[in-house]
Amino acid sequence: MNLYLKTFTQSLKTWQYDCVRLMNCNRCKTVNKCVGQETSPEMFHFFIYRRNKPPPPPRKTPAKVQPPAKDPVKVYCRLRPVQNDEESCVKVISQTIVSLLLPETGSTYRATNYKELQHTFQHVFDDRATQKEVFDHVALPLVSDLIHGKNGLLFTYGVTGSGKTFTMTGDPHNGGIMPRCLDVIFNSITSYQAKKFVFKPDRMNRFDIQSDADALMDRQKELHSVISSKTPKKKDSDTALPQRTADSTKIEHVDEDNTYAVFVTYVEIYNNAVYDLLEDIPEDTLRSKQLQVKIVREDACRNMYVHSVTEVEVKSTEEAFEAFYKGQKRKRMAITILNSESSRSHSVFTIRLVQAPLDSRGENILQDKNAVCISQLSLVDLAGSERTNRTKNSGQRLREAGNINNSLMTLRTCLEVLRENQLHGTNKMVPYRDSKITHLFKNYFDGEGQVRMIVCVNPRVDDYDETVHVMKFAEMTQEIQMSQPVATKLDFGLTPGRRKANQIFKQALQKMEENGCRNVQNIDVDIGLVYCLGPQFPGLELDDPGNDKRINDLVTFLELRMNRKNLLLKDWQQKREYFFTVGIFTCSHIMSLVKSVCPVIVTKATPHKVKCTCPKEPGSDSVVVYLQGGASTSGIRKIKWVKVQEKDSLIHQQMAEKEKLRQKFSDKMAVAKERNTFETQKRLKEQEIELKTHMRHQEDKLRKVKEILNKDSCHIPVQPVSSATTLESNTILSRVLLAQNSRRGPAVSNPRHRKSRSTGDEMWLDHRPANAVELGTVMQPLMKRRKSVTKLTDAKDVANSKTSKYCLMTQEQDSGGELETCLYKADVVPTSGGGAQVIFNDVETLKQRSPNATPVRKRNASTSEFQDAEAACAIAVEGHKRMRH
Numbered sequence: 001m002n003l004y005l006k007t008f009t010q011s012l013k014t015w016q017y018d019c020v021r022l023m024n025c026n027r028c029k030t031v032n033k034c035v036g037q038e039t040s041p042e043m044f045h046f047f048i049y050r051r052n053k054p055p056p057p058p059r060k061t062p063a064k065v066q067p068p069a070k071d072p073v074k075v076y077c078r079l080r081p082v083q084n085d086e087e088s089c090v091k092v093i094s095q096t097i098v099s100l101l102l103p104e105t106g107s108t109y110r111a112t113n114y115k116e117l118q119h120t121f122q123h124v125f126d127d128r129a130t131q132k133e134v135f136d137h138v139a140l141p142l143v144s145d146l147i148h149g150k151n152g153l154l155f156t157y158g159v160t161g162s163g164k165t166f167t168m169t170g171d172p173h174n175g176g177i178m179p180r181c182l183d184v185i186f187n188s189i190t191s192y193q194a195k196k197f198v199f200k201p202d203r204m205n206r207f208d209i210q211s212d213a214d215a216l217m218d219r220q221k222e223l224h225s226v227i228s229s230k231t232p233k234k235k236d237s238d239t240a241l242p243q244r245t246a247d248s249t250k251i252e253h254v255d256e257d258n259t260y261a262v263f264v265t266y267v268e269i270y271n272n273a274v275y276d277l278l279e280d281i282p283e284d285t286l287r288s289k290q291l292q293v294k295i296v297r298e299d300a301c302r303n304m305y306v307h308s309v310t311e312v313e314v315k316s317t318e319e320a321f322e323a324f325y326k327g328q329k330r331k332r333m334a335i336t337i338l339n340s341e342s343s344r345s346h347s348v349f350t351i352r353l354v355q356a357p358l359d360s361r362g363e364n365i366l367q368d369k370n371a372v373c374i375s376q377l378s379l380v381d382l383a384g385s386e387r388t389n390r391t392k393n394s395g396q397r398l399r400e401a402g403n404i405n406n407s408l409m410t411l412r413t414c415l416e417v418l419r420e421n422q423l424h425g426t427n428k429m430v431p432y433r434d435s436k437i438t439h440l441f442k443n444y445f446d447g448e449g450q451v452r453m454i455v456c457v458n459p460r461v462d463d464y465d466e467t468v469h470v471m472k473f474a475e476m477t478q479e480i481q482m483s484q485p486v487a488t489k490l491d492f493g494l495t496p497g498r499r500k501a502n503q504i505f506k507q508a509l510q511k512m513e514e515n516g517c518r519n520v521q522n523i524d525v526d527i528g529l530v531y532c533l534g535p536q537f538p539g540l541e542l543d544d545p546g547n548d549k550r551i552n553d554l555v556t557f558l559e560l561r562m563n564r565k566n567l568l569l570k571d572w573q574q575k576r577e578y579f580f581t582v583g584i585f586t587c588s589h590i591m592s593l594v595k596s597v598c599p600v601i602v603t604k605a606t607p608h609k610v611k612c613t614c615p616k617e618p619g620s621d622s623v624v625v626y627l628q629g630g631a632s633t634s635g636i637r638k639i640k641w642v643k644v645q646e647k648d649s650l651i652h653q654q655m656a657e658k659e660k661l662r663q664k665f666s667d668k669m670a671v672a673k674e675r676n677t678f679e680t681q682k683r684l685k686e687q688e689i690e691l692k693t694h695m696r697h698q699e700d701k702l703r704k705v706k707e708i709l710n711k712d713s714c715h716i717p718v719q720p721v722s723s724a725t726t727l728e729s730n731t732i733l734s735r736v737l738l739a740q741n742s743r744r745g746p747a748v749s750n751p752r753h754r755k756s757r758s759t760g761d762e763m764w765l766d767h768r769p770a771n772a773v774e775l776g777t778v779m780q781p782l783m784k785r786r787k788s789v790t791k792l793t794d795a796k797d798v799a800n801s802k803t804s805k806y807c808l809m810t811q812e813q814d815s816g817g818e819l820e821t822c823l824y825k826a827d828v829v830p831t832s833g834g835g836a837q838v839i840f841n842d843v844e845t846l847k848q849r850s851p852n853a854t855p856v857r858k859r860n861a862s863t864s865e866f867q868d869a870e871a872a873c874a875i876a877v878e879g880h881k882r883m884r885h
């Protein structure tokens with residue numbers, strides 16, 4: 001008993017421990033700190049156990065009345081190291097200022113008096129800046145925004161060979177911005193990734209949510225196609241990846257209640273046409289001829305996108321790299337005088353992050369397409385501007401260069417017009433459509449999103465003239481204002497911390513299971529409803545004395561928080577009351593169990609303190625169950641009510657069980673009855689068949705006997721009995737033969753024989769029927785002395801000392817309808833007791849046949865008769881009347 005109670009208290013403790021663990025959610029810590037000491041800490045760490053309450057309908061974030069805040073385009077400058085001790089024309093003045101020194105050979109030198117041109121940027125990276133520094137400074141904030149649901153655009157711009165591709169992609173052991181972005185994204189969301197194919201592109205720039213079953217099917221299909229491809233392809237990234245150094249940065253404050261999926265697209269804009277570099281075409285075909293031109297479209301949210309572009313879902317940086325290298329192989333590169341690996345097209349690598357909230361239980365994705373939030377980061381490696389007199393390009397390269405310069409010119413024009421419109425309030429049309437690259441990013445410049453540009457500069461003197469233009473354009477771009485991106489998330493009223501609560505709850509269940517609790521999986525708790533006082537505090541910094549908005553926001557926030565606090569307090573009191581009620585009930589239940597199992601001494605010290613000791617186990621600790629706190633009379637009443645309810649339900653249950661049993665038995669009876677009837681009928685049928693068979697056998701035997709007799713009467717020598725004749729028929733035959741043999745074969749009409757049979761001394765008791773047909777034959781024993789009787793009624797007739805012979809005559813029709821007379825002859829032998837014994841020793845049979853009847857056929861001719869008789873027997877057996885002639 002003690003063991004039982006110990007286990008119970010242990011489980012209770014574990015449960016309490018788990019509850020406390022369950023109640024500690026990240027958010028609550030903040031809440032506690034913020035509100036101060038006025039409320040008890042437990043209050044903020046309490047769970048509501050509310051069942052089957054549907055989540056409230058989604059609320060849209062209230063529309064902002066004020067115009068959206070704007071940010072300028074941030075432009076960074078990166079200098080490429082000078083090669084082979086060449087003269088440099090660029091000098092870094094400070095972290096933000098760079099100076100272009102006028103070389104004496106430059107055309108500008110000849111045209112102007114300026115010796116030095118200074119340009120200010122967001123940040124200037126000198127030639128010693130590492131890839132990591134550039135990434136952390138420029139791209140990391142964009143990745144953070146991406147994870148928080150905001151769009152971003154980053155492009156590298158500069159003269160050919162200035163290090164744009166190096167900055168964007170880098171090399172395997174010195175990764176550029178793109179691989180680092182992927183690293184950081186996967187580092188941050190890896191624990192919250194959705195299973196593959198749960199999100200599916202709808203081909204209209206949005207995503208559908210697939211059911212788990214459909215996603216599983218797609219995964220199996222993919223696996224099947226991988227397995228069925230006989231020769232495993234060598235991955236494009238196989239050579240590069242092992243040398244790669246991954247970036248270990250991780251973004252903090254990722255929304256844990258969301259599920260994430262990453263998709264990548266890779267397109268190039270070559271000669272002002274868009275190509276999908278990840279399009280599924282056989283690798284061995286000529287890529288330039290096979291890739292289809294794609295069109296740029298606007299989606300329902302007025303975002304521009306490449307129609308029917310291949311969106312590859314990737315689950316790791318390695319998978320993303322696989323896609324990237326696949327595209328990289330198809331990207332148009334060429335050797336030029338200025339760069340051994342010059343990009344001949346603008347390439348756009350887009351990372352799309354799809355996220356959707358978990359349901360109220362923190363278990364599955366909320367199946368609502370509207371809840372899906374898509375953010376994207378476009379990494380653009382522009383082709384370098386180049387002057388043909390320097391590159392000496394001709395033919396295709398020249399045409400490419402022309403297109404590159406044209407598209408870059410359009411970009412410049414667009415940004416200049418945009419700047420002018422913003423600065424002077426004009427409404428000039430921005431020619432986005434003049435080039436595919438500007439058309440594709442129209443919604444960044446027109447709409448909202450972070451735009452960042454890295455100006456790559458090769459500081460060598462030869463590039464000076466072009467660098468001047470690049471710098472001027474880049475500096476001008478900083479004056480363009482872009483609307484701050486806003487995360488387009490819907491508020492579904494779901495409580496934060498669901499995923500963590502779900503995880504902790506599962507851990508608690510596991511622990512309970514380990515401690516021996518049964519059916520823990522059936523415990524149903526609405527994990528989604530974690531108590532929380534709302535979102536985190538808004539920013540408190542007051543950088544502007546006239547910033548009333550912040551104060552107003554704070555007031556609203558605090559009011560909301562106070563309301564919630566009161567609500568939670570009320571609910572907590574209710575729960576407390578309920579907890580004590582249930583506690584008392586549990587305790588009384590335990591006590592009744594203890595009582596029923598062992599002799600106990602139960603003392604009730606107070607209504608809330610129950611002591612139970614078990615004297616049978618000396619030395620064992622007494623189990624004391626304390627219930628502190630106030631259990632009200634209403635609580636006791638509730639317990640009674642609960643007990644009554646329980647009993648009532650028990651009775652109902654028993655009645656239902658009885659009824660079920662009764663029904664079960666009647667069913668069984670019906671089945672048994674049916675089975676019996678069936679078996680009886682079956683047996684009857686079998687017996688009937690058996691009887692018929694038996695009768696047929698009898699008929700056969702009789703027929704055979706008859707035949708033998710017939711043969712005998714026609715002086716046909718007796719044939720040996722067929723071996724197939726049964727034992728029974730043998731017996732009959734032998735008896736008949738015995739009788740015939742005893743006559744030693746003489747003809748029935750032989751008078752000599754008849755005479756010899758009678759000595760004339762015997763006294764015969766002639767017993768014949770009263771209505772015997774007069775035969776008129778001589779075939780009879782000669783009975784000189786005889787006494788005739790028709791009925792043998794008196795024993796003295798036989799036991800008479802004179803009577804020594806007895807003859808019984810019978811007359812009946814045979815099977816052929818002829819009269820058959822039998823004389824059974826016997827000796828009468830007196831017995832010692834004074835009686836007499838009649839011993840039959842002879843039988844004579846006389847058959848009469850009409851002289852007109854067909855003469856008896858010989859044995860060989862009798863086959864047909866035999867067959868007739870057989871047929872007749874068959875008829876008899878089948879129940880027909882026998883035909884007589």
Ligand SMILES: Nc1ncnc2c1ncn2[C@@H]1O[C@H](COP(=O)(O)OP(=O)(O)OP(=O)(O)O)[C@@H](O)[C@H]1O
Pocket residue numbers: 079080081127158159160161162163164165166167339341342343344382383384385456
């Ligand atoms: N910061 C740097 N540190 C070391 N090497 C660099 C740096 N920037 C560029 N390079 C080297 O300069 C060469 C040309 O760079 P890259 O191909 O990136 O130029 P680009 O601007 O992309 O040229 P294009 O416009 O023709 O494609 C490469 O070999 C690259 O390794």
